[in-house]
Amino acid sequence: MSLAELETPCLLLDETKLEHNITRMHEHLATFNVPLRPHVKTPKCLEVVRKSLASQPGGITVSTLKEADVFVQHGITDILYAVSMVPSKLPHVAKLQAVGATITVVVDSVPAAEQLASGCAERDLTLPVLIEIDSDGHRAGIQPDDHEALLAVAHALDASPQLHLKGVMTHAGESYHCASPSAITTFARKEQDAVRHAATVLREAGLTCEVVSVGSTPTAQLGEGFDGITEVRAGVFVFYDLVMAGLGVCQVNDVALSVLTTVIGHQAHKNWILTDGGWLSLSRDRGTSKQTVDYGYGLVCDIDGKPLEDLIVSDASQEHGIITNRSGQNIDINQFPIGTRLRILPNHACATAAAHPAYQVLQEGQVKDTWKRFGFW
């Protein structure tokens, strides 16, 4: 099927770029002999995750238990649920265990560990647990220098017959705000140091620490060393996006995902092209707004995926996109008559993909397959 036959808006996935991105990450991590535990929150798609598991141990990272449900159904059972665990989610975890899943969960405080221990005791569940370390002030986790807090959580886990302390993990989410690729490489060292240090503290206290897990796409792709790190988690690398290109983690040409739209009108006196790609299909993510190049709601490409220099979706309603020239130049409206197909590269692949039910998979510019994705909780 050709792109002209698709109803718009819809989500396109360039399979060649997808495979290139996955290979690049695999090869980078292979250099350091560290395996990948792909984060499935970006693709939420069996076919994509199978590709990113090729030559890897087979475990995945999830951000929701719904993701676990779907992948367990398809035989992927080694799962790290990378959001702090609370007892109200134990019935769901129990169902996953009952169908053969190993769900490793995360805590970062004594109250969380104690609540989890008593919740598991009530339900006669046992769970492997990682302690989250806050390597960069981004979100959750114990401060890397707070040995007392770390050991208190570890001992609270150790005191429970239900909970098995498996190790430590961290997520360098602040790496999305680094100023240069070399700053990301430095940031990756800080991320690794935080969990290496925590692992040492645990081991010196006679506690177990099999797993030493780091991850974010920037620090995975541009990180080096990885000594003592047992796994790397990353999600967005499969597709990449404009935010990653802005960080220098990939090139704009590597972005595998785009939203196919149709020109539905013009406001010639304002140099506007209107399309049917509004924020519902592009997402409201404005991740490039604080980067050197602000792409609005996305960078405009022709139907073949070639960027049209300086054309961006500068504003969006629910089902309308407004394309303007970023540098204020006039647009030759005649080049974009009503019906013209345009592809929009996303700021943030996770958010844009989440707006769609499926990927239209492209090979050499033709739609060769449709891969379902799922959403929700």
Place this chain on the structure above:
Amino acid sequence: MSLAELETPCLLLDETKLEHNITRMHEHLATFNVPLRPHVKTPKCLEVVRKSLASQPGGITVSTLKEADVFVQHGITDILYAVSMVPSKLPHVAKLQAVGATITVVVDSVPAAEQLASGCAERDLTLPVLIEIDSDGHRAGIQPDDHEALLAVAHALDASPQLHLKGVMTHAGESYHCASPSAITTFARKEQDAVRHAATVLREAGLTCEVVSVGSTPTAQLGEGFDGITEVRAGVFVFYDLVMAGLGVCQVNDVALSVLTTVIGHQAHKNWILTDGGWLSLSRDRGTSKQTVDYGYGLVCDIDGKPLEDLIVSDASQEHGIITNRSGQNIDINQFPIGTRLRILPNHACATAAAHPAYQVLQEGQVKDTWKRFGFW
């Protein structure tokens, strides 16, 4: 079922507030003897739309043909597709006509009208058409004072045996940026004037103009007069949201929609509460960011829906929300132990609702039903 039994995050709909909001809009428009053609893009839910159609003529407004598919299946067949029509969508429209729908479409230029005429001729379709007027520079449409353009489009439609000029429509989207309720009332007059004037121009040229359609929630709810207006379109009024409260179109207490979340941790040294309500469940919409009160990603309420003064979701990752105090006061973390349920009021109901597969419908604080919603195209 009680709220404590729901798995989080999930979307709550307070049925009493929903009904109050719908009654308020119905009563307001009844004062002016003008009917409502509800915009279903906000709820995308049969039960909600049926309530908003009570005592109204029965026609709806859609932003996607998928919305039309679903509502036609359920017997709602008078449909205005309020996004400029392009020929590539005619096969879909033809399918809808084949199952009994009347799909009225919108154009705003001669090329659009001509493309539509030849597309309909090829497929032997006939279509009712409205001409879109740009009453406020917001998006699509012919400038209200451009009689020449208006008549050119009207004549292009009139020249086609396939196309039936039914009238004119406009959408005062810029009313979302008004500074006060009285400014919205003034803006509504401008919106109405634009289409009343266009209708006069068409009629004086001997052309038909049965439909004179206006709409946006602010100008529908606070508009007055409506002389010569044949229908009003509005969507977000069913739920309302923080943006509408910021505009003075409703009170915060009217907001019928909230996202139920669970406290999953704290960063006490930073006065942060962490929840499992991230941007995937709240949406990336930052609609209040330019209003007097910026609610971040949403206003925090207790489990009963009572706003907790000054607590907002100030930052969000995909599945993590960070709650802070808007005015920088310390938060008493002990009041919000892990497992606490909190409800987040949305900036923009359309975007937040779109993140969820269903509404958990509340009456007197209990979940009495689940209403499905649908998405995509």
